[in-house]
Amino acid sequence: MPLVTSKEMLLKAQKEGYAVGAFNAENMEMVKAIIEAAEELKAPVMIQTTPSTVKYGTVETYAALVAAEAKKASVPVCLHLDHGSSFELAMQAIHAGYTSVMIDGSKFDFEENIALTKKVADVARALDIPCEAELGKVGGKEDDLEAEADTNTDPQEAKEFAERTGVTSLAVAIGTAHGFYAGTPVLDTERVSEIRQMVEVPLVLHGASGLSDDQVRECVKRGMCKVNFATELRDAYSKAVKETFAENENTIDPKAYGKAAIKAVKELVMYRMKVCGCDGKA
Structure with missing residues (x-):
């Protein structure tokens, strides 16, 4: 089917108490793996694609690639x-055919974040495209954005932010935190409920790579409707490629290690979808 927006998807998840898995793709193999799993x-x-991914491949290329694969899916x-x-x-991104966007103004102060987010959300709404934003700082590194994970979101500020910007998630x-965790992450799950x-x-959970299944389930139970996975997909992809070369260092056909990578990423995505509870919800 043609690409759809995230609006109905996330509202249905919110109503029925599960989360939609959101998976970052870098190339055709990862796109195929994610859609095959779904x-x-x-x-x-x-x-999803980050700014560094689209700098590498352009929004037009990813939009065309994902649209072509989505068209074949049910x-x-x-x-x-x-x-x-x-x-x-x-x-x-919207012009190229993306059906959902995030504007991340979390590195700015509260008022600046609101101003930037509202600017994007207003245009997106006029074009019927959902807009996600971030409040508080999710630690770790995502592209060039680096943050300490010590500024958890204030519930009262979140209410004001959502109302003033008109974001849809x-x-x-x-x-x-983004990336893999150095130690064991301590989550303030009570804050999700608040x-x-x-x-x-x-609500959206960023930095889920490396969280335990129970931690993800607890966050979903308390109200997270979208859960992002990026780092662990890159890890699975790269390990599969390395294993192909370990078995035969003379491999020269990219399709050989591409197939291995698709299989590894697909298995991981299916596993994470089950943890989020979105299997069977299409």
């Missing part, structure tokens, strides 16, 4: 700009 589990899915597929770094990039900080009581729009 198809097999009959799950709705969001495919499940809803949404293409989302993850951590959009500017108003301009968000507009480029909100990423909140509860102690997660924010959920104050904020009407679906």
Whole structure:
């Protein structure tokens, strides 16, 4: 089917108490793996690209690639700009055919974040494209954005932020981090419930790579409607490629290690979809 927006997907997840898995893709193999996993589990899915990914491959290329693969699928597929770094990039993505965007103004102070987010959200709404934003700082490193994971989202601020910007979903900080964790992450899951009581729009969990299944399930139970996975997919992909070369260092056909990578990423995505509870929800 053609690409769909994330709006219905996330509202349905919010209503029924599960989360949509949102998976970052770097290339054709990862796109195929993610959509094959969704198809097999009959799950709705969001495919995401970060600013560094689109700098590498362009929004037009990823939009064409994901649209072509989604057309063959029977499940809803949404293409989302993850951590959009500017108003301009968000507009480029929408123009290229992305069906959901995020503007990340979390590095700015509260009022500046609101101003930038509202600017993107207003245009997105006029074009019927959902807009995600981030309040508080999710630690670790995502592209060029680096943050300490010590500024968890204030529930009262989250309510004001969502109302003043008009975003359709909100990423909140509860102690997660981007990338793999150096130690054991300590999550403020109680904060998810508090924010959920104050904020009407679906909530988003960033930095889920490396969290235990129970931690993810607990966050979903308390109100997270979208869960992002990026680092662990890159890890699975790269390990599969390395294993192919370890078995035969003379491999020269990219299709050989591409197939191994697709299989590894697909298995991981299916596993994470089940943890999020979105299997069978398409």
